[in-house]
Amino acid sequence: MNKTSAAWLFLAPALLVLGVFFLLPVLAGLALSLTDYDLYALADFRNLRFVGLANYWMLLHRPLFWAALGHTLYFVAAGVPLSMLVSLAAALLLNSPLAGARALFRTALFAPVVTTLVAVAVIWRYLFNSQYGVVDFVLAHLGLPSIDWLGDPHWAMPMIILFAVWKNFGYNMIILLAGLRAIPPELYEAARIDGASVWRQFRHITLPALGPILLMTGILTVSGYFQLFAEPYVITEGGPLQSTVSVLYLMYQDGFKYWNMGTASAVAFLLFAVMFAVTAAMWRFGETRETVA
Amino acid sequence: MNPRAAPWLVNGALLMLAALAVFPLFWMLSVSFMQPGEANSLPPPLLPLHPTLLNYRELFAHAGMGRYFANSLFVSSAITLLSLVCNTLAGYAFAKLRFAGREKLFNVLIGALVIPAQVAMLPLFLLLKYAGLVNTYAAVILPAMASVFGIFLVRQYARGIPDELLEAARVDGAGEGRIFAQIVLPLLKPILVTLAVLTFLAAWNDFMWPLIALTGQRHYTLPVGLASLSREHVQDSGLMMAGAVVTVLPVLVLFLVLQRYYLRGLLLGSVKQ
Numbered sequence: 113m114n115k116t117s118a119a120w121l122f123l124a125p126a127l128l129v130l131g132v133f134f135l136l137p138v139l140a141g142l143a144l145s146l147t148d149y150d151l152y153a154l155a156d157f158r159n160l161r162f163v164g165l166a167n168y169w170m171l172l173h174r175p176l177f178w179a180a181l182g183h184t185l186y187f188v189a190a191g192v193p194l195s196m197l198v199s200l201a202a203a204l205l206l207n208s209p210l211a212g213a214r215a216l217f218r219t220a221l222f223a224p225v226v227t228t229l230v231a232v233a234v235i236w237r238y239l240f241n242s243q244y245g246v247v248d249f250v251l252a253h254l255g256l257p258s259i260d261w262l263g264d265p266h267w268a269m270p271m272i273i274l275f276a277v278w279k280n281f282g283y284n285m286i287i288l289l290a291g292l293r294a295i296p297p298e299l300y301e302a303a304r305i306d307g308a309s310v311w312r313q314f315r316h317i318t319l320p321a322l323g324p325i326l327l328m329t330g331i332l333t334v335s336g337y338f339q340l341f342a343e344p345y346v347i348t349e350g351g352p353l354q355s356t357v358s359v360l361y362l363m364y365q366d367g368f369k370y371w372n373m374g375t376a377s378a379v380a381f382l383l384f385a386v387m388f389a390v391t392a393a394m395w396r397f398g399e400t401r402e403t404v405a
Numbered sequence: 406m407n408p409r410a411a412p413w414l415v416n417g418a419l420l421m422l423a424a425l426a427v428f429p430l431f432w433m434l435s436v437s438f439m440q441p442g443e444a445n446s447l448p449p450p451l452l453p454l455h456p457t458l459l460n461y462r463e464l465f466a467h468a469g470m471g472r473y474f475a476n477s478l479f480v481s482s483a484i485t486l487l488s489l490v491c492n493t494l495a496g497y498a499f500a501k502l503r504f505a506g507r508e509k510l511f512n513v514l515i516g517a518l519v520i521p522a523q524v525a526m527l528p529l530f531l532l533l534k535y536a537g538l539v540n541t542y543a544a545v546i547l548p549a550m551a552s553v554f555g556i557f558l559v560r561q562y563a564r565g566i567p568d569e570l571l572e573a574a575r576v577d578g579a580g581e582g583r584i585f586a587q588i589v590l591p592l593l594k595p596i597l598v599t600l601a602v603l604t605f606l607a608a609w610n611d612f613m614w615p616l617i618a619l620t621g622q623r624h625y626t627l628p629v630g631l632a633s634l635s636r637e638h639v640q641d642s643g644l645m646m647a648g649a650v651v652t653v654l655p656v657l658v659l660f661l662v663l664q665r666y667y668l669r670g671l672l673l674g675s676v677k678q
Contacts, residue, residue, distance in 0.1 A: 115502055115503060115504070115581065116502075116503070116504045116505070118498075118502060118581035118582070119498045119502035119503070119504040119507075120498075120504065122494040122495060122497060122498035122502065122581075122585070123494070123495050123498045123499075125490065125491040125494060125495070125550075125551065126491040126492060126494065126495035126551035126556060127495070127551075129491060129547070129548070129550045129551035130514070130517075130551050130553070133525075133529060133532075133547060133548035133550075134517070134522075134525050134548070135517070136528075136532075137524075137525035137526075137527075137528035137529040137532060138520055138524055138525045138528075140528035140531075140532070141524050141525060141527055141528045144527060144528055144531075154534075198422075201418075201422075202419075202422055205415055205418055205419050205422070206419070208415045210411055210412040210415040210416070211415050211416060211419055212412075212416055217419050217420075217422075217423050219661070219664065220423040220426055220427050221422060221423055221426050222668075223426060223427060223430065223657065223660075224426055224429075224430075226606055226610075226656055226657060226660040226667070227430070227610075227653045227656065227657060228609065228610045228627070228628055228649075228652045228653050228656060229610060229612060229628070230610075230612050230627075230628035230629075230631050230632050230652070231433075231627075231628070231631060231648070231649035231650075231652040231653045232429065232430075232433075232649065232653065234631060234632075234635045234645050234646075234648070234649050235429045235430075235432065235433045235646065235649055236429065237635070238436070238444075238642050238645065238646065239429060239432070241642075243445070243447075244444070244445045244446065244447050244449055244642075245449075246432070246449045249447065249448055249449060278425070278426070278429070282426070283671070286668060286671055286672065287671070287672065290672055335519075335521070338521075339521055339523065341523075341612075341613055342612045342613060345616075345632065346632050346635065349636070360523055360613075363523065363527075364613075364617075367526075367527050367530075368530070368617055373527050373531070376527055377527050377528070380521075380523055380524045380526070380527065381524060383521070383523070384520065384521055384524050387521065388519060391519070
């Protein structure tokens, strides 16, 4: 057996799996989004019709789609900066020479990341319950008004954002921590000798050094947060008043509850397009920043 | 800043963050041992007054949790084992075997990472439906048998294997299969442990696809089963927390034991090449 045929033999299982269960479905999804595939087509394939861009056109005129997109963008726009901020703060604290018991702290801070999302979402729903939840109990003790987190359409999404920050910040924390450790300590020593304050050291040494890592983790977090689904599914079931229906939640409902698979496919591709546009813009922005600096 | 206050500030902040991170998990454990109704009283008790295993007994006796647990264990183990084989073979081929179009093909795979998995879910469901595989373990296992991330991870690591080692074996007349099994595999062991931990945890925690592909309770994995239970038993906090413990504890313990491998995978996977 020569090297080339060995290579293809080694590649075959993985490529077969990826081709049949990912590449093919993606292409089929694009085709599906141009049809009226629904319950009737599911029963009998002959009921399937090609409808061109009608699914997309209808979605753009559907208030619930825009609402879902709005909720998702709200989640991304508030959740990502907040997550990144907490990740960075935690990484800075862990990296501080003054910190004790670092390994222990690191493990504790990272623990939420490895937990099962559904299970901790169930905990969250209990913590934020308006009748016997511990969060409202603490708020009341602090003299703050209690909030109906699960029942008030204005507060359900902020609660889900808090959940996402709690669940995810440890991930980027680890990556940023590795970035911080790679900064040569001499830079800080020189700055200290020059009398630079802690803030100025952070602003002029730490942040620029972390720049590329912040950009990369930011982009990954954005594309992850666009895929919001399990949190509203478990904690709020999309409510109250559909205030936590995300784009993927809509796709799931359209596709697997009402079996409008053509429409649902169009929803999925529109989400992909938005995600792609946003992350590509972040890349462009990051690259111009780096060439300027 | 007062130099004497600084250590207190740093460690105090860390302690607070860590407490916030761990508190919900501690609370879950505590409530899971409470008597029925105790968890829904105000003020919420921090610890159970009379600890009981009632919730756990209820879960396994009447809510089918044992079955979900076994399903999760089987599905996650199968995914880990099978994807390890596919990803290792492919990752090694991309790193060390020369063939026409290697870089191009690899870049196509990396490029495919921008496509969110959900785009493929609807047609994948139909594909499995026409194949008669919806609501079988295979529906969850088959699509997870290879991943671009896994291939990438193995490739990065395998590139560190010196070519001379492989060439020497070839000169000695060893076939490619033997070289892989006897020389490459032992050298890849650390990354294989890492990949196994990452894959197992991801498979165990996965929710959206199992929710779609498994339509009957008999095949539910823990997250799907727990989500369905929590919709039926909204008020039964003790029971739900026990269900969360059963779901979370295995992965949390696995992570604590194999933390080193897990974190290395996380860092390797995030490095831009």
